[in-house]
Amino acid sequence: MLREIADRDPKETDADAPAELKVGYQGEPGAFGEVAAAAHGGVPVPFASFEKVLEALGQGVIDEAVFPLENAIVGGITEALEPLAAGVLRGLDLVATGLTSVPVRLALSAKQGTPIGDVKRAWSHPAALRQCTQRLAAMGIEPVVCYDTAGAAKIIAADASTDAAICSRHAAEMSGLDVLIEDVSDRDQNSTRFVHLRQADHARARVPLAFLRTSSMTATTRLDVLTGATLLPLAGTPEHPVRMWVLGADAARLQALAPARDVQVVSLGQPAPHASRLPPKEGTAPAVKSLPHATARKPATVVEVGPFKVGGGHRAMIAGPCSVESPEQVMRIAREVAACGATALRGGVFKPRTNPYAFQGHGYEALEWLAAASREVKLPIVTEVMAVDQVQQVAQKADVLQIGARNMQNFDLLRAVGRAGRPVLLKRGAGATTDEWLGAAEYVMASGESRVMLCERGIRTFEPSTRNTLDLGGMLAVRPLTHLPLLADPSHAAGRADLVEGLARAAWASGADGLIVEVHDDPARALCDSEQALVPTRFAELARALALDPNAHLPLAQLRAWVDAIDHDLAELVKRRLDVARVIGDSKRQTGRAVLDPKREAAVRRTYYEALPTSKQLADKLVDLLIEAARAQQSIEE
Ligand code: PEP
Ligand code: MN
Numbered sequence: 067m068l069r070e071i072a073d074r075d076p077k078e079t080d081a082d083a084p085a086e087l088k089v090g091y092q093g094e095p096g097a098f099g100e101v102a103a104a105a106h107g108g109v110p111v112p113f114a115s116f117e118k119v120l121e122a123l124g125q126g127v128i129d130e131a132v133f134p135l136e137n138a139i140v141g142g143i144t145e146a147l148e149p150l151a152a153g154v155l156r157g158l159d160l161v162a163t164g165l166t167s168v169p170v171r172l173a174l175s176a177k178q179g180t181p182i183g184d185v186k187r188a189w190s191h192p193a194a195l196r197q198c199t200q201r202l203a204a205m206g207i208e209p210v211v212c213y214d215t216a217g218a219a220k221i222i223a224a225d226a227s228t229d230a231a232i233c234s235r236h237a238a239e240m241s242g243l244d245v246l247i248e249d250v251s252d253r254d255q256n257s258t259r260f261v262h263l264r265q266a267d268h269a270r271a272r273v274p275l276a277f278l279r280t281s282s283m284t285a286t287t288r289l290d291v292l293t294g295a296t297l298l299p300l301a302g303t304p305e306h307p308v309r310m311w312v313l314g315a316d317a318a319r320l321q322a323l324a325p326a327r328d329v330q331v332v333s334l335g336q337p338a339p340h341a342s343r344l345p346p347k348e349g350t351a352p353a354v355k356s357l358p359h360a361t362a363r364k365p366a367t368v369v370e371v372g373p374f375k376v377g378g379g380h381r382a383m384i385a386g387p388c389s390v391e392s393p394e395q396v397m398r399i400a401r402e403v404a405a406c407g408a409t410a411l412r413g414g415v416f417k418p419r420t421n422p423y424a425f426q427g428h429g430y431e432a433l434e435w436l437a438a439a440s441r442e443v444k445l446p447i448v449t450e451v452m453a454v455d456q457v458q459q460v461a462q463k464a465d466v467l468q469i470g471a472r473n474m475q476n477f478d479l480l481r482a483v484g485r486a487g488r489p490v491l492l493k494r495g496a497g498a499t500t501d502e503w504l505g506a507a508e509y510v511m512a513s514g515e516s517r518v519m520l521c522e523r524g525i526r527t528f529e530p531s532t533r534n535t536l537d538l539g540g541m542l543a544v545r546p547l548t549h550l551p552l553l554a555d556p557s558h559a560a561g562r563a564d565l566v567e568g569l570a571r572a573a574w575a576s577g578a579d580g581l582i583v584e585v586h587d588d589p590a591r592a593l594c595d596s597e598q599a600l601v602p603t604r605f606a607e608l609a610r611a612l613a614l615d616p617n618a619h620l621p622l623a624q625l626r627a628w629v630d631a632i633d634h635d636l637a638e639l640v641k642r643r644l645d646v647a648r649v650i651g652d653s654k655r656q657t658g659r660a661v662l663d664p665k666r667e668a669a670v671r672r673t674y675y676e677a678l679p680t681s682k683q684l685a686d687k688l689v690d691l692l693i694e695a696a697r698a699q700q701s702i703e704e
Pocket of ligand 2: 388389558584594595
């Protein structure tokens with residue numbers, strides 16, 4: 067059943083999916099775009115202009131569109147790229163799903179019996195004419211622009227002149243023309259690369275494609291070298307100052323390397339950099355049409371219970387023991403984690419154990435102990451339910467119901483928690499794909515609960531050194547597909563305390579909305595998962611390293627230790643900056659360039675002003691000091 071929900075191939079699974087994929091292209095039947103449109107079994111649909119193709123795609127009249135991106139001889143196809151950029155800037159949410167390279171042979175064709183010496187003019191699409199400028203000039207043939215290659219053949223067929231068309235042999239034959247020259251391309255091996263585009267909510271991007279919107283052309287030079295991407299420059303217009311299309315580079319890298327401030331990276335391939343940390347603007351592209359709740363295109367879901375707030379830029383730290391062992395144990399640990407800035411208290415009262423003779427949890431009695439600790443430290447409770455008949459009673463005391471990894475596909479349980487009126491933390495099964503995970507979320511949501519949090523907790527791989535493998539790639543892959551908060555559980559992934567901090571930091575840095583971490587004040591005696599529990603002091607270090615909210619009522623000692631850690635980081639960064647400045651100086655000298663660059667200095671100052679908008683004086687002093695030190699490193703005399 068779930069496979070049916072999650073599977074993405076509409077032909078295999080979606081009963082009401084259209085039997086055929088309608089693919090729009092610009093031009094007449096017989097145009098090169100038609101070949102690209104049919105490439106993956108699509109049914110080509112012709113349109114008179116690229117704008118009309120986009121309109122049809124936006125209205126769902128066609129499922130896919132093909133646009134010529136670049137040609138082997140003339141490079142970027144401006145005629146297609148400009149309207150595409152304009153469409154995206156107007157709000158069309160498209161993703162690039164594939165590329166097709168179409169071999170191009172430009173046949174010079176005329177009405178039957180036309181001697182080649184009589185051909186004085188040749189009609190075609192401007193991009194095709196550019197591909198044979200030299201050959202036409204050498205033959206003394208004047209180019210005439212029309213809307214399409216195959217369209218040109220039709221025009222010539224209906225015309226009384228001895229003009230020729232430049233089109234495919236197929237188009238020439240369709241219009242009953244003779245092919246006078248098989249290929250008038252200026253170079254052999256001509257081809258055009260087409261991109262396949264779909265609406266973002268109907269498909270997942272597979273091709274990295276972006277464009278850079280900027281008023282400064284120089285800002286984008288060398289990006290191809292830096293990113294390994296193909297750049298397709300455009301003229302741009304005042305309202306749409308699009309200067310360049312970029313094929314092959316990921317948007318994050320482009321954003322990081324685009325040197326000027328006025329460069330905007332618009333991606334049709336991947337989510338924007340740091341999108342993971344920001345609420346999606348208009349929601350993001352879902353994987354599958356048939357998971358309407360979990361993959362709905364809507365702003366990020368924020369789950370809020372008291373001080374616990376996660377999603378849409380709010381980040382959470384859930385911490386506590388694996389299992390609630392005694393009233394004292396849970397109270398002590400609750401106090402510790404609350405003091406470190408945790409935003410929710412975890413603790414299992416029903417424990418899923420591999421061995422039926424292992425400790426199974428103290429059940430409802432422990433729920434009372436957990437509730438008392440929660441009241442004391444004013445943190446909401448996150449606890450697991452393992453069976454349908456536990457849901458109601460646990461929901462009376464718990465603030466968040468956890469579905470454990472082993473129950474991720476217990477569909478009755480998913481439906482039951484979906485009806486319980488409590489937010490749900492849904493762990494990913496150790497053997498579940500990301501689509502199955504989203505499918506499980508859909509069960510909960512379809513049963514009525516919209517506040518679902520997805521938690522990556524490691525999957526089972528061949529690697530024996532960790533209990534599971536924390537699949538941050540899977541977590542990130544889910545990010546553009548869902549509006550739901552994404553959490554990570556480094557404890558169950560690692561299965562050993564020494565790796566928890568590293569995994570937690572990695573998950574946090576990659577943009578997880580929150581973490582769930584097991585903490586125990588006497589791990590050796592813990593009744594469950596003793597190897598992976600962090601002692602409170604180490605949890606405190608972690609919480610500090612992750613820079614939880616400084617307003618989270620931390621005790622003074624914690625705040626001091628935090629400031630110490632920041633100073634340590636600052637000093638390290640300053641040292642690194644000086645090292646890099648020295649290397650820049652050396653490299654400029656080697657290439658004969660002036661080491662001093664007042665424009666760069668102004669740019670550095672702007673960066674500090676932006677980061678410290680209310681302390682301009684501090685920003686100035688810091689920049690003065692840094693520049694002075696950098697000059698000393700670069701051996702520049704005042
Ligand atoms: C837990 O959080 O205690 C737990 C059992 O987690 P998981 O279901 O991810 O193994
Ligand atoms: Mn555990």
